[in-house]
Amino acid sequence: MKILVTGGAGYIGSHTIIDIIENTNHEVISIDNFSNSNEDTFDRIEKITGKRVKNYNLDLTAYKSLKEKFFDVEKDIDGIIHFAALKAVGESVEKPVLYYHNNLNSLINLLKCVQKYSVKHFIFSSSCTVYGNVLKQPVTEESPTQNAESPYGYTKLVGENILKDFSLSISEFNAISLRYFNPVGAHISGQNGELPTGRPNNLVPVVTQFASGWINELTVHGDDYGTRDGTAIRDYIHVSDIAHAHVLALEYLSKSFGELRYDVFNLGTGIGVTVFEVFEAFEKSAGLKLDYNIGPRRSGDVECIYADNKKARTKLKWMPKYTIEDAMKTAWIWQQELNLIRDDMVRPE
Ligand code: UD1
Numbered sequence: 067m068k069i070l071v072t073g074g075a076g077y078i079g080s081h082t083i084i085d086i087i088e089n090t091n092h093e094v095i096s097i098d099n100f101s102n103s104n105e106d107t108f109d110r111i112e113k114i115t116g117k118r119v120k121n122y123n124l125d126l127t128a129y130k131s132l133k134e135k136f137f138d139v140e141k142d143i144d145g146i147i148h149f150a151a152l153k154a155v156g157e158s159v160e161k162p163v164l165y166y167h168n169n170l171n172s173l174i175n176l177l178k179c180v181q182k183y184s185v186k187h188f189i190f191s192s193s194c195t196v197y198g199n200v201l202k203q204p205v206t207e208e209s210p211t212q213n214a215e216s217p218y219g220y221t222k223l224v225g226e227n228i229l230k231d232f233s234l235s236i237s238e239f240n241a242i243s244l245r246y247f248n249p250v251g252a253h254i255s256g257q258n259g260e261l262p263t264g265r266p267n268n269l270v271p272v273v274t275q276f277a278s279g280w281i282n283e284l285t286v287h288g289d290d291y292g293t294r295d296g297t298a299i300r301d302y303i304h305v306s307d308i309a310h311a312h313v314l315a316l317e318y319l320s321k322s323f324g325e326l327r328y329d330v331f332n333l334g335t336g337i338g339v340t341v342f343e344v345f346e347a348f349e350k351s352a353g354l355k356l357d358y359n360i361g362p363r364r365s366g367d368v369e370c371i372y373a374d375n376k377k378a379r380t381k382l383k384w385m386p387k388y389t390i391e392d393a394m395k396t397a398w399i400w401q402q403e404l405n406l407i408r409d410d411m412v413r414p415e
Contacts, residue, residue: 067187067320068093070136070143072176073150074121075103077260078191078249080111081309082147084258087115089313095140096121097132098150102263106407110258126150126172137183145187145319147312148176151221155366156267158218169221170228177232180239187319188241189312190229194301194334194371195219196245203338204301204374207245207330215366226330233328240326242315247301247334247373249308251393252400259400260305269341270302270393273348274401277356284356286341288363293370297341301334301372304388304396308333314382334373335386344390351395 069086073079074096086094096108098121105121112118122136137143151169152158158165173190180188196219197205198212214220226243233241250270252259262271265281276284289296311333319326339347345356378384388396 067144067316068095068140068142069316070095070097070140070146072097072126072146072148072172073103074098074119075100075105075107076149078246078305078308079147079149080107080258081253081305082149082312083111083119084114084253085306085309085313087111087117087119089310090316092316094119097124097126097136099123099125102152104261107258107261114253114255114257126175127168129175129178132175133179133182137179143183143185145189145316146176146180146185147189147316148173149191151191153218154267155216155218158216158221162217165217165221169218170224173225173228177228180232181236184238186239186323187316188229188233188239189315189319190225190241190243192226192243192245192330193219193222194245194247194332194373196223196226197371199368200371203370204334204336204372205332206374207332207377230328240319240323241328242319243328243330244308244311244315245330245332246308247303247332247371249305250302250390250397251304251306251388252396253306254396256396256399256403259397259403261404269300269344270397273344273356273394274397277348277352277354277398278401278405284358285361286358287361287367289360290363291369293340295340295342298367299338299340299370299372301337302339302344302390302393303334303386304393307335307384307386307388311378311382311384314384318382329381331378331382332373332375333378333384334375336373336375337390338370338372339390344394347390348394348398351391352398
């Protein structure tokens with residue numbers, strides 16, 4: 067198959083390209099305008115896989131150029147894996163229109179192209195954020211979705227609905243939304259990982275940057291939750307496990323073409339881990355002690371969420387293979403690499 071990956075220079079996009087190259091014969095092409103990523107990622111992909119991936123530097127919200135500069139040039143795209151999106155929760159609260167414009171128009175433009183150029187398969191990057199604050203854990207795909215806490219989360223919920231309606235409205239097409247839990251870690255080679263621009267908000271890059279002295283405070287956002295150690299519980303899933311699920315999802319879409327129109331899958335380990343347990347895993351992997359402080363709860367955070375991943379295991383034949391220790395180990399190796407290549411990322415506090 068000929069596969070378009072949007073956001074191919076991004077965190078999950080780049081790991082997925084590596085998995086496609088390593089495990090399939092698909093041809094893979096990327097569209098990325100480097101709005102929150104770096105061109106060097108394609109060098110890293112080449113170093114790991116030996117293959118240079120072609121990238122088109124295009125803005126997906128501009129329909130005309132997407133059509134003329136990509137789809138009229140690259141004929142016969144069989145499938146699209148759509149990662150490209152803005153993803154900072156806090157920023158989305160400050161700039162909601164930017165988030166709705168970017169995340170929704172890019173999806174709509176791609177779906178218009180799907181129709182015009184007869185693309186058969188589509189995979190959408192969704193998030194467990196669509197479940198909101200659910201009491202009953204683990205969450206299954208049947209757990210009700212809720213109005214999201216942030217514009218970012220809302221673009222995922224609305225994006226899923228747009229894709230579902232679209233899939234049911236046309237034949238010769240099928241699609242899957244993959245609901246990621248908390249993607250963490252880096253490629254096992256230590257040569258590719260997350261490149262957060264500015265000060266990170268997500269726990270694992272905060273921990274690795276703190277341990278490297280890039281940021282000078284590590285704050286636990288609340289230790290008064292009703293969990294086993296008082297800190298919030300999440301399902302941290304290794305980015306390479308998430309990446310591989312896309313390869314399996316493509317296979318599933320291709321096999322079930324003509325039968326399946328649309329489906330959704332949770333991508334998590336099924337194991338809930340507290341913030342303190344993440345620290346322990348890091349300390350074990352890096353051989354360092356973390357000197358953290360306790361702060362108040364972060365607004366919008368849920369107490370506990372982890373996946374029931376049975377559906378992905380059964381239907382996609384997906385089996386996550388990395389542990390939280392593997393994730394922390396690879397994230398830490400990747401941080402050493404970042405220490406060498408991205409001194410410009412250090413932000414004075
Ligand atoms: C967030 C988003 C989610 C998004 C995901 C990946 C929300 C509600 N959810 O997940 O939609 O898909 O990022 O980008 O924002 N923590 C600390 N100290 C820190 C940072 C984090 O204690 O410095 C805690 C948080 O309070 C939370 C856990 O670590 O309990 C994980 O936080 P984070 O990595 O930001 O992910 P989520 O908030 O779960």
